[in-house]
Amino acid sequence: MATVKEIRLKSRPSGLPTRDNFEVAAVELRDPGPGEVQVKNLWMTVDPYMRGRMNDVKSYAPPFALGEVMNGGAIGEVTASNDPAFKTGDLVQSQYGWREAFNAPANTVQKLDPRGLPPQAFLGVAGMPGLTAYAGLLRVAALKDGDVVFVSGAAGAVGSLVCQIAKAKGHKVIGSAGGPEKVSFLKEIGVDHAIDYKAEKDLTAAVLAGAPEGIDVYFDNVGGAHLEAALNAAKLFARFAICGMISIYNATTPQPGPSNLALLIGKNIRMEGFIVSHHFDLLPKFIDDLSGWVKDGKVKWQETVFEGIDKAPDAFLGLFSGENTGKMLVKLA
Amino acid sequence: MATVKEIRLKSRPSGLPTRDNFEVAAVELRDPGPGEVQVKNLWMTVDPYMRGRMNDVKSYAPPFALGEVMNGGAIGEVTASNDPAFKTGDLVQSQYGWREAFNAPANTVQKLDPRGLPPQAFLGVAGMPGLTAYAGLLRVAALKDGDVVFVSGAAGAVGSLVCQIAKAKGHKVIGSAGGPEKVSFLKEIGVDHAIDYKAEKDLTAAVLAGAPEGIDVYFDNVGGAHLEAALNAAKLFARFAICGMISIYNATTPQPGPSNLALLIGKNIRMEGFIVSHHFDLLPKFIDDLSGWVKDGKVKWQETVFEGIDKAPDAFLGLFSGENTGKMLVKLA
Numbered sequence: 001m002a003t004v005k006e007i008r009l010k011s012r013p014s015g016l017p018t019r020d021n022f023e024v025a026a027v028e029l030r031d032p033g034p035g036e037v038q039v040k041n042l043w044m045t046v047d048p049y050m051r052g053r054m055n056d057v058k059s060y061a062p063p064f065a066l067g068e069v070m071n072g073g074a075i076g077e078v079t080a081s082n083d084p085a086f087k088t089g090d091l092v093q094s095q096y097g098w099r100e101a102f103n104a105p106a107n108t109v110q111k112l113d114p115r116g117l118p119p120q121a122f123l124g125v126a127g128m129p130g131l132t133a134y135a136g137l138l139r140v141a142a143l144k145d146g147d148v149v150f151v152s153g154a155a156g157a158v159g160s161l162v163c164q165i166a167k168a169k170g171h172k173v174i175g176s177a178g179g180p181e182k183v184s185f186l187k188e189i190g191v192d193h194a195i196d197y198k199a200e201k202d203l204t205a206a207v208l209a210g211a212p213e214g215i216d217v218y219f220d221n222v223g224g225a226h227l228e229a230a231l232n233a234a235k236l237f238a239r240f241a242i243c244g245m246i247s248i249y250n251a252t253t254p255q256p257g258p259s260n261l262a263l264l265i266g267k268n269i270r271m272e273g274f275i276v277s278h279h280f281d282l283l284p285k286f287i288d289d290l291s292g293w294v295k296d297g298k299v300k301w302q303e304t305v306f307e308g309i310d311k312a313p314d315a316f317l318g319l320f321s322g323e324n325t326g327k328m329l330v331k332l333a
Numbered sequence: 334m335a336t337v338k339e340i341r342l343k344s345r346p347s348g349l350p351t352r353d354n355f356e357v358a359a360v361e362l363r364d365p366g367p368g369e370v371q372v373k374n375l376w377m378t379v380d381p382y383m384r385g386r387m388n389d390v391k392s393y394a395p396p397f398a399l400g401e402v403m404n405g406g407a408i409g410e411v412t413a414s415n416d417p418a419f420k421t422g423d424l425v426q427s428q429y430g431w432r433e434a435f436n437a438p439a440n441t442v443q444k445l446d447p448r449g450l451p452p453q454a455f456l457g458v459a460g461m462p463g464l465t466a467y468a469g470l471l472r473v474a475a476l477k478d479g480d481v482v483f484v485s486g487a488a489g490a491v492g493s494l495v496c497q498i499a500k501a502k503g504h505k506v507i508g509s510a511g512g513p514e515k516v517s518f519l520k521e522i523g524v525d526h527a528i529d530y531k532a533e534k535d536l537t538a539a540v541l542a543g544a545p546e547g548i549d550v551y552f553d554n555v556g557g558a559h560l561e562a563a564l565n566a567a568k569l570f571a572r573f574a575i576c577g578m579i580s581i582y583n584a585t586t587p588q589p590g591p592s593n594l595a596l597l598i599g600k601n602i603r604m605e606g607f608i609v610s611h612h613f614d615l616l617p618k619f620i621d622d623l624s625g626w627v628k629d630g631k632v633k634w635q636e637t638v639f640e641g642i643d644k645a646p647d648a649f650l651g652l653f654s655g656e657n658t659g660k661m662l663v664k665l666a
Contacts, residue, residue, distance in 0.1 A: 060599040223595065245595045257590025262556065262578045264606030266393040271604045273597030 006099035039076040045123040046316040072097035124327030133161035135279035141241040153221030155182035157327035174210040203229035228258035242273040302326030339432035371413040378456040379649040405430035457660030466494035468612035469574040486554030488515035490660035507543040536562035561591035575606040635659030
């Protein structure tokens with residue numbers, strides 16, 4: 001039997017998580033049982049929504065259990081199979097998350113057809129973050145011809161695809177991200193007006209500098225001051241897709257909402273929160289569209305990669321200090 | 334020539350307006366000129382949105398000018414006419430607001446067919462407040478079978494009609510208003526669970542006491558703590574029609590928004606602001622439906638009436654201390 005490592009939730013964070021909230025455990029990996037497959041994980045994902053699962057509160061995703069492995073998306077390779085549908089070497093997607101290898105009932109993992117994309121793309125641009133961008137922009141915000149689009153967290157896994165889908169459809173895009181490196185990436189992917197929010201005192205003015213006429217669509221990954229600026233810069237009948245509020249995920253006291261929320265009334269703004277799992281019906285159409293955009297060179301993506309399971313907590317923590325440009329990933333093998 | 338009184342904006346308020354912001358002026362009323370009608374106002378309306386017009390800022394309604402009459406809806410009677418379409422004694426609706434009588438081009442006033450309702454109803458239940466309730470509940474919040482409805486400012490001109498439309502359509506309704514008298518009125522109009530918010534420490538608990546299963550629709554006239562409670566009590570896919578935020582209209586410093594706005598995401602809540610003028614297309618259908626409900630005894634309304642133009646500022650100021658149950662009106666003749 002081999003020994004493999006996994007990451008467990010050791011304690012629940014108050015505010016910003018630290019390395020001490022995680023522990024690395026070595027476990028013996030037995031042979032797969034009847035109907036099981038054995039999978040060696042190649043890549044695992046860390047995502048902002050996992051912060052919520054570290055709290056002991058019911059939300060749309062159940063909390064992680066103390067002392068147990070943190071689950072989440074991963075791409076792996078079958079190393080042994082007791083199910084005729086899988087053979088050694090098959091690429092699979094699973095939710096067994098933060099571990100180097102595992103045994104699991106074969107019907108709880110999905111075979112992956114990479115369609116010419118690198119396998120880890122299915123944790124990012126072609127996975128849940130990608131579908132989140134697609135559903136949020138096209139269905140929730142109901143993007144229509146001529147809309148001016150503002151995206152916060154624009155250099156992240158979700159935000160950078162929102163920008164590029166909007167550009168592929170011919171829209172003017174204002175993107176905000178933190179630091180010159182991310183701003184360079186935004187320019188590279190065609191964002192018309194890239195804002196380094198860390199260098200701006202007045203976010204509203206920064207948005208209006210790029211869109212003097214105001215914005216029609218706001219894709220919110222951040223909340224806080226970005227949401228307030230978007231309300232100020234919104235045109236009549238603007239639509240806001242509220243995808244994430246990473247600016248407040250680690251707050252230990254209630255964070256006040258935007259002080260200008262009454263603008264919703266006079267501007268007839270629609271603000272709609274969403275989570276991707278209610279939009280899985282769009283997945284086939286999304287993958288079709290994405291393949292086309294990738295082939296036409298209209299969609300690029302970046303990855304920030306940490307190597308080795310021991311680094312998974314660092315990768316996760318890096319999300320909250322903005323260390324990633326594009327998708328934050330952990331390479332396991 | 335007769336002397337008539339009018340109310341002018343004397344100074345712009347900072348925070349809560351006072352009597353000193355208004356002045357009563359006596360003006361000579363000449364005979365109507367060519368193409369003009371002369372109208373004696375019988376009723377005038379005061380509404381919360383007028384507070385915004387007292388500030389010198391551009392919004393959906395233009396600011397009142399200093400030293401000039403405050404405009405607004407009124408119902409009057411033609412006392413002289415130089416236009417063949419109007420004769421003495423005709424009932425008319427106009428926007429010449431806070432004055433006892435006026436001359437105006439005939440095409441700027443509208444003849445009123447009261448359809449068996451008292452004329453002042455067209456400043457309330459059958460007027461803009463009524464259409465606001467109708468459009469907000471049925472179109473903006475997209476009320477559907479089985480929805481549980483929460484209404485703030487539920488004893489007001491708009492809120493009380495929202496409650497009754499929802500009841501007429503068979504819904505469970507939770508209404509919040511301030512004080513035992515308003516709560517009695519809510520019970521009288523069939524509200525299932527009436528909250529006296531002034532007597533409650535925990536508004537979320539108060540809402541959930543009436544709707545343990547949560548709410549599907551929130552009609553917001555108030556903002557602030559009510560909006561926060563509605564977010565807490567909302568079910569998945571709830572829709573919020575944001576009509577007014579009277580709790581913050583007089584604030585002199587920015588008022589923080591709800592601290593639980595991130596609930597929009599996990600609960601997939603849609604929050605949409607609106608103003609009635611974008612929904613005038615619904616007016617004929619609204620008047621039809623309302624006539625039916627009134628005939629069937631399904632809609633009642635209350636009025637709080639101040640008498641005489643001198644009392645118009647008091648009536649207006651009373652809106653912000655909650656002195657009205659139902660529509661606040663000024664009877665001029």
